[in-house]
Amino acid sequence: MSLLSVRDLVVKFAMRNNTVTALNKISFDLARGERIGIVGESGAGKSITGFSILNLLSKPGYIDSGSITFDGEDITQMTDPQLRDIRGNRIAMIFQDPMVTLNPVLTIGQQMVETLQAHRRLSKSDAEQIAIAKLREVYIPAPEERLAQYPHELSGGMRQRIIIAIALLLDPQLIIADEPTTALDVTIQADIMELLLELCQSNKVSLILITHDLGVVSQMTERTLVVYAGRIIEAGPTREIINDPQHPYSQGLINALPQQTPRGEKLKQIPGAMPALSAVPDGCAFNPRCSFATDTCRKTVPEVTRIDHLEVACHEVRRHHETEEVAE
Amino acid sequence: MNSLSDPHMEPSRLSKAWNSNMAYSFRKNPVAVVSLIIFAVIFFMTLFAPLIAPFDPYDPRSFDIMLSEIPPAWSDGGEAQFIFGTDDQGRDLWSAILYGTRISIFIGLAAVALQAVLGITMGLIAGYVGGRVDSILMRVADIQLSFSTLMVAIIFLAITQAVFGSETFNQYAIYMLVAVIGIAEWPQYARTVRATVLAEKKKEYVDAARVMGFGPLRIMVRHILPNSVSPIFVISTVQVANAIISEASLSFLGLGMPVSQPSLGSLISSGFDYIFSGSWWITTIPGVVLVVLVLVINLLGDWLRDVLNPKLYKG
Secondary structure, three states: OOEEEEEEEEEEEEOOOOOOEEEEEEEEEEEOOOOOEEEEOOOOOOOHHHHOOOOOOOOOOEEEEEEEEEEEEEEHHOOOOHHHHHHHHOEEEEEHHHHOOOOOOOOHHHHHHHHHEEEEOOOHHHHHHHHHHHHOOOOOOOOHOOOOOOHOOOOOOHHHHHHHHHOOOOOOOOEEEOOOOOOOOOOOOOOHHOOOOOOOOHHHOOOEEEEEOHHHHHHOEEEEEEEEEEEEEEEEHHHHHHHOOOHHHHHHHHHHHHHHHOOOOOOOOOOOOOOOHHHOOOOOOOOOOOOOOOOOHHHOOOOOEEEOOOOEOHHHHHHHHHHHHOOO | OOOOOOOOOOOOOHHHHHHHHHHHHHHHHHHHHHHHHHHHHHHHHHHHHHHHOOOOOOHHHHHHHHHOOOOOOOOOOOOOOOOEOOOOOOOOOOHHHHHHHHHHHHHHHHHHHHHHHHHHHHHHHHHOHHHHHHHHHHHHHHHHOOHHHHHHHHHHHHHHHHHHOOOOOOOHHHHHHHHHHHHOOHHHHHOOOOOHHHHHHHOOHHHHHOOOOHHHHHHHHHHHHHHHHHHHHEEEHHHHHHHHHHHHHHHHOOOOOOOOOOOOOHHHHHHHHHHHOOOHHHHHHHHHHHHHHHHHHHHHHHHHHHHHHHOOOOO
16 A cells, blocks of 8 residues: 555635636655655646645645545545644655744754654653754764754754754654755755655655756656646656656756757757646646647647556647557 | 863853844944933832832821922922922922832833733734634724723723722722723734734744644744744833823823822822922922933834844844
8 A cells, every 4th residue: 555645636726716726636646665756847736735745735725626645544634633643743844945944043952852742752851862863863963062053053954954854853654855955055955865865765754855856856766746737747757757758848848958958059948938827728738838739739638648657648649659559 | 061062162141142233233322321221220219219218108197298399409498308309298209209100110011011911912813823813803903902092091990990989999000000001002012913923924934833743822832922022022112111101191180090109190190280389390300200211211112123123234
């Protein structure tokens, strides 16, 4: 049985006059210890997916339909105390900007002890011992002294390490990392990612990595979901998606990587911009930017088709695949 | 604890405080320094009033009607034992001012404490919970703000005075004043706190706290409130000054402290009848004390606002 199973998840935002669909029938599974990446442009719905899993969407967002089954229980049906027991304890989340994620007026020690005591009956000194052990696990030098320090006394990379240590405090089964290195220096990014990968592997923690960085995804994850305008348009093993993407949008993303363009040439980019969620076109959401778009693409939403290891939602890919099969 | 922490390098708490930005800006601001000195002098003199005052202004037996309306010591007909002269009952004005300022400051601080408790609670709940709760609490605050503090206080105090009789009222006047000024002004706090909470609530550390599985009460009290203290400090100084003025006004109108236990306002009021018969000092001297007290508190509040407002912070 998979650890997390999301089925037909629809998330909507109630605006003044109408509702906007932010996530449209998202379905995916996550096995124990598996690491998946969710990739997409800003506003595609990556972060909202992360927040929905913790049932922490803030108004005006809400889960309209679908289910999120975590370890056999449906998160969308849980009461507040049940949810609080899961948050932090069994599912932890790491945010983008370590400068603002830690509470500026509490010391590192206070924040770590508080987190532990919120979920377990522990004395302060026992909690501090666990905190020190976790800080050591993320390679924080002199962890005993860090406990008495305030977040502003530490560097960005150090803070993100501490945030990872806090996420690991209660030995969660799943970590959701929402662009964990975007706000960091490039040299520190690699360190943090390596640390996160190492900790997930050694503690057998599942990881959902939300990012727009395909390079990071290829190093960190086993499977990748490509999200566009609130829908999963392609899903499958990371290596296949990076090496042989099927969906025109994924192809565009890969081609847009600077490494794909010879020196001196203009970088390739996908023309246009992702539509606003209030103005998603009919049919395939990608059709106005797609060079293969046909009339079918402008009218009907493409179904998910399985092609080898990949699941792709595209009319053209499907047609192409079917003709190939017939030819064989 | 560890070889890295050298005790000789570690600055003490006191020197840390002395070298902080706040202390630096304080030292560079002569108005704030003078205000704090004056406030400290007034505060400690009133705190130790029983030791300093030459007479007990609460003991009518020590008054001598033959010694009433003696002008201050430095003017014609003044007597050395009454520095600021005596009032219409022969009470030493200097002692009365010391005790009266003590009452004024006590009422000011206690009323503000009450306002703060009420207002911070309401503001936190309104800001954090939001929605309908927010609308209801803030409309209540709006309605209360549309009555002037003095009007509410006058009606309330006049009714209690009529119901309980002035004997009982005078006995509990000090608590009545604290309650009435405290309750009448809580919306000031509630609004300020709510605005800060709305801004703090959007920050990621609050999301992080919710992700950690903390309950709403813990997030409000332990995470958001400590991050919202600077506007609370600023508003508190202004509110103390306002509460002292409110108390003086009510006492002046005869709805506050009784003449047997005068605050600054009652002293001003008691001398008011004699101001045109030449006994100017009974009203003027307590009046000057009141103005100076309120002024230094407000100046300190101004300084505090400048220091704590990052937009005005000039490094």
